[in-house]
Amino acid sequence: MKCRIGCGACCIAPSISSPLPGMPEGKPAGVRCVHLSADNRCGLFASPERPDVCERFSATPELCGDNRGQALARLARLESETG
Numbered sequence: 001m002k003c004r005i006g007c008g009a010c011c012i013a014p015s016i017s018s019p020l021p022g023m024p025e026g027k028p029a030g031v032r033c034v035h036l037s038a039d040n041r042c043g044l045f046a047s048p049e050r051p052d053v054c055e056r057f058s059a060t061p062e063l064c065g066d067n068r069g070q071a072l073a074r075l076a077r078l079e080s081e082t083g
Ligand code: SF4
Pocket: 002, 003, 004, 005, 007, 008, 009, 010, 011, 057, 058, 059, 060, 063, 064, 071
């Protein structure tokens, strides 16, 4: 599937262990990435500073569901299951 522009659930629900510009300890689960814009787009999208984990993440129906609310719930559940 194609990523829903303006969703941003995967930039909020999961934790990111690698450092990000402005988030040197990484991103805790459930916390909005500082690079997620008000319209839920990645401010580092074309930057070499975008973490590898963000580059690798791709939209799937299992994770992203049918809408943003489903994606937030599924990604939060996955985070709590995998720690
Ligand atoms: S959760 Fe899925 S649809 Fe939403 S921004 Fe991330 S990859 Fe795109």
